[in-house]
Amino acid sequence: MKNRNSWLLVCIFQVFLFPLLGQGPKESADTIVTGMVVTMDGSRSIYDDGAVVVAGDSILAVGPRAEIAARYKTRQTIDARGKLVLPGFINGHTHVPMTLFRGLHDDVTLNDWLHKYIFPAEAKNVNEEFVRWGTRLAAAEQIRSGITTFADMYYFEDAVAEETKKAGMRGVLGETFIDFPAPDNKSNAAMLAYTEKFLQKWHGDPLIHAAPAPHSIYTCSQKTLQDTAALARKYHAPILIHVAEMKKELDDSLKNNGTTPVQYLDQIGVLGPDVVAAHCIYIDETDRKILAQRQVGCVHNPSSNMMLASGVAPVTETRAAGVAVGLGTDGPAGSNNDLDLMEEIDLAAKLAKISKMSPLALNANAVVGMATIEGARALHMEKEIGSLEKGKKADLIVISLDEPNAVPMYDVYAQIAYALKASDVETVMIGGRLVMKDHKLLTVDEEAAIAKAREYEKSVAASLGMK
Numbered sequence: 001m002k003n004r005n006s007w008l009l010v011c012i013f014q015v016f017l018f019p020l021l022g023q024g025p026k027e028s029a030d031t032i033v034t035g036m037v038v039t040m041d042g043s044r045s046i047y048d049d050g051a052v053v054v055a056g057d058s059i060l061a062v063g064p065r066a067e068i069a070a071r072y073k074t075r076q077t078i079d080a081r082g083k084l085v086l087p088g089f090i091n092g093h094t095h096v097p098m099t100l101f102r103g104l105h106d107d108v109t110l111n112d113w114l115h116k117y118i119f120p121a122e123a124k125n126v127n128e129e130f131v132r133w134g135t136r137l138a139a140a141e142q143i144r145s146g147i148t149t150f151a152d153m154y155y156f157e158d159a160v161a162e163e164t165k166k167a168g169m170r171g172v173l174g175e176t177f178i179d180f181p182a183p184d185n186k187s188n189a190a191m192l193a194y195t196e197k198f199l200q201k202w203h204g205d206p207l208i209h210a211a212p213a214p215h216s217i218y219t220c221s222q223k224t225l226q227d228t229a230a231l232a233r234k235y236h237a238p239i240l241i242h243v244a245e246m247k248k249e250l251d252d253s254l255k256n257n258g259t260t261p262v263q264y265l266d267q268i269g270v271l272g273p274d275v276v277a278a279h280c281i282y283i284d285e286t287d288r289k290i291l292a293q294r295q296v297g298c299v300h301n302p303s304s305n306m307m308l309a310s311g312v313a314p315v316t317e318t319r320a321a322g323v324a325v326g327l328g329t330d331g332p333a334g335s336n337n338d339l340d341l342m343e344e345i346d347l348a349a350k351l352a353k354i355s356k357m358s359p360l361a362l363n364a365n366a367v368v369g370m371a372t373i374e375g376a377r378a379l380h381m382e383k384e385i386g387s388l389e390k391g392k393k394a395d396l397i398v399i400s401l402d403e404p405n406a407v408p409m410y411d412v413y414a415q416i417a418y419a420l421k422a423s424d425v426e427t428v429m430i431g432g433r434l435v436m437k438d439h440k441l442l443t444v445d446e447e448a449a450i451a452k453a454r455e456y457e458k459s460v461a462a463s464l465g466m467k
């Protein structure tokens with residue numbers, strides 16, 4: 001009896017008093033976020049009543065709320081109990097300034113869209129100011145759908161970087177190389193000089209990762225492709241490129257290079273663990289082995305591939321070969337037309353299922369992974385972002401579960417993939433800084449961006465003789 005009492009006393013001390021007394025004063029940190037924490041870590045840990053502690057721009061601890069509350073004191077609490085807390089979504093491929101061309105001319109072939117509408121529209125309208133307003137509008141739209149990091153390819157990318165930084169978003173931002181005069185740089189030498197300065201300017205920035213972005217093998221010569229790769233490697237920057245995105249690209253490569261787009265890029269020394277390849281639709285088994293060996297990241301864009309009838313990327317096979325496959329919106333003009341990554345999560349699963357005629361082809365857990373940790377791997381940023389784990393950047397989102405489409409919830413991954421909407425995202429933090437709180441944007445003047453988009457609608461239409 002005596003023994004039992006002392007054992008009880010030890011238990012009481014350990015459970016109730018030790019956390020309060022034994023560990024001394026609480027550690028201080030900046031913010032604690034409480035809620036159902038879906039970490040997306042290696043074992044897919046979920047804390048039903050969990051918490052994330054943030055200090056500076058990083059995550060200090062993740063775990064059960066009671067444990068965390070006993071250890072840390074913070075100046076700010078975000079009480080998201082009854083809601084989901086997730087790592088921010090990663091949009092692995094887009095062209096954000098093109099928001100201002102949204103819906104300009106749809107339901108035409110890619111070739112017609114590019115040559116009859118977009119290239120003339122870009123030549124007449126794209127300047128630094130256009131790019132800034134397009135990026136602001138896109139930042140508002142992306143934050144609202146829970147995107148915290150995006151990879152972009154466009155012109156005047158330094159202006160995209162400045163606006164992205166102001167919006168507090170994380171970006172892998174690629175200045176586009178193309179073998180004809182672009183809206184910003186009229187020659188390859190000018191593109192190289194601009195991009196070298198761009199890489200130097202943003203080197204070491206916590207939010208902005210500057211990159212060269214050779215557009216594709218069908219718009220860039222071998223020399224352009226190799227020059228951009230060399231420039232990227234000089235500055236340890238990533239390389240963003242469209243790869244095997246249409247049947248014509250494969251056919252032309254077989255004819256002109258005697259091999260597939262992936263094998264051609266490998267032969268000329270472009271592929272490596274710093275390459276982010278958008279699309280990867282027309283790839284065979286050998287291509288997949290090469291992509292895996294070279295540790296190239298791929299980005300799947302289901303809306304774009306369907307809207308342009310480009311084809312169906314063999315996502316199941318590519319992932320099975322050991323290649324990291326993230327998700328992207330592409331577009332937003334002509335090939336989507338929005339920046340809603342939650343839609344891509346849903347469509348990635350459904351497109352794989354219908355193309356394989358099997359509901360087992362790609363499941364909810366996998367596609368939520370592609371939008372988070374696997375997307376981070378595809379951008380070669382998995383040490384920094386993609387999951388809620390100690391030491392990673394504090395990029396997290398809170399999703400409400402209070403709307404009719406959110407209840408009941410039997411499986412959290414299925415809910416995220418198939419039932420929840422971008423409009424359910426209510427709070428977004430990037431690098432420890434709140435950029436949206438309870439649906440209110442804090443870093444972008446959304447009203448001004450919307451008003452400006454309406455002005456551009458008139459001037460762009462007029463420039464093409466449409467109105």
Ligand SMILES: [Zn+2]
Pocket residue numbers: 093094095242278330331
């Ligand atoms: Zn694209």
